Amino acid sequence: xxxxxxxxxxxxxxxxxxxxxxxxxxxxxxxxxxxxxxxxxxxxxxxxxxxxxxxxxxxxxxxxxxxxxxxxxxxxxxxxxxxxxxxxxxxxxxxxxxxxxxxxxxxxxxxxxxxxxxxxxxxxxxxxxxxxxxxxxxxxxxxxxxxxxxxxxxxxxxxxxxxxxxxxxxxxxxxxxxxxxxxxxxxxxxxxxxxxxxxxxxxxxxxxxxxxxxxxxxxxxxxxxxxxxxxxxxxxxxxxxxxxxxxxxxxxxxxxxxxxxxxxxxxxxxxxxxxxxxxxxxxxxxxxxxxxxxxxxxxxxxxxxxxxxxxxxxxxxxxxxxxxxxxxxxxxxxxxxxxxxxxxxxxxxxx
Numbered sequence: 001x002x003x004x005x006x007x008x009x010x011x012x013x014x015x016x017x018x019x020x021x022x023x024x025x026x027x028x029x030x031x032x033x034x035x036x037x038x039x040x041x042x043x044x045x046x047x048x049x050x051x052x053x054x055x056x057x058x059x060x061x062x063x064x065x066x067x068x069x070x071x072x073x074x075x076x077x078x079x080x081x082x083x084x085x086x087x088x089x090x091x092x093x094x095x096x097x098x099x100x101x102x103x104x105x106x107x108x109x110x111x112x113x114x115x116x117x118x119x120x121x122x123x124x125x126x127x128x129x130x131x132x133x134x135x136x137x138x139x140x141x142x143x144x145x146x147x148x149x150x151x152x153x154x155x156x157x158x159x160x161x162x163x164x165x166x167x168x169x170x171x172x173x174x175x176x177x178x179x180x181x182x183x184x185x186x187x188x189x190x191x192x193x194x195x196x197x198x199x200x201x202x203x204x205x206x207x208x209x210x211x212x213x214x215x216x217x218x219x220x221x222x223x224x225x226x227x228x229x230x231x232x233x234x235x236x237x238x239x240x241x242x243x244x245x246x247x248x249x250x251x252x253x254x255x256x257x258x259x260x261x262x263x264x265x266x267x268x269x270x271x272x273x274x275x276x277x278x279x280x281x282x283x284x285x286x287x288x289x290x291x292x293x294x295x296x297x298x299x300x301x302x303x304x305x306x307x308x309x310x311x312x313x314x315x316x317x318x319x320x321x322x323x324x325x326x327x328x329x330x331x332x333x334x335x336x337x338x339x340x341x342x343x344x345x346x347x348x349x350x351x
Contacts, residue, residue: 015062092139188223233312
């Protein structure tokens with residue numbers, strides 16, 4: 001085979017190979033499913049154009065035909081790219097406008113529920129551009145940064161409001177805790193009720209709300225338990241008081257009967273036991289002084305006690321001591337009257 005024949009065969013092979021590459025380039029980048037940004041098109045286009053221009057063995061007609069096809073493909077790609085960028089710019093402006101509108105609403109909103117709704121709107125807006133092929137990379141980045149800033153602002157405002165509401169709610173619980181420590185059961189119930197009422201309009205983080213609810217329920221149970229215990233102690237103290245009062249009355253009647261019996265059994269001219277009465281008055285006076293100090297100490301303990309249960313126990317002892325003190329004072333008054341009557345009677349000797 002002659003050299004010129006071999007050259008022609010080689011030229012046909014080169015032209016066919018380049019023609020296939022041009023077909024592949026056109027099919028890959030100039031279809032509806034192709035990348036509208038043509039980011040990888042232009043490097044391959046320029047490389048293929050240079051290889052066609054510098055091909056060492058190619059017929060002139062084939063070379064001119066390939067160059068013509070490449071010019072057409074380049075022109076179509078440029079127009080498509082220009083349209084894609086124009087469409088992307090319009091889409092970007094639309095999305096940025098929507099983000100700006102949501103951002104303005106976020107800035108003017110002061111309620112957690114409304115902010116959560118706006119964050120859901122932002123999530124929906126992100127779905128509109130996150131996977132959209134109509135945005136070129138630069139426009140997509142601009143939209144993403146604007147969306148991220150708006151979303152962060154909404155999240156920061158929401159967390160700030162949650163923290164403010166949590167501080168307010170915990171203030172109510174702290175008040176309830178103080179009332180519980182002081183034994184004020186009814187005030188504990190009132191504070192817990194105010195907490196649950198405030199919870200309806202003061203939204204906070206769900207984890208914090210759950211913890212505060214558990215704390216409020218626990219304080220309400222503790223207050224109810226303390227109330228029942230205090231009621232039990234009060235009833236027991238009332239029972240002790242009634243029994244003491246009954247015993248005092250019985251003892252007083254018995255003492256009156258004994259005194260009457262003693263007076264009726266004594267001869268009219270018999271001298272009453274003044275010395276014995278005076279000694280009994282002296283002993284009773286010592287007991288009165290001792291009981292008065294004990295009563296004063298118990299009253300001070302009752303005032304200083306913060307627990308309802310402790311107050312009830314101290315109050316029970318205080319009632320008993322006061323009863324004994326009253327009995328001694330009453331006995332001394334009776335003895336003093338007898339001594340005075342005996343000293344004034346002309347029939348009674350005062351030796």
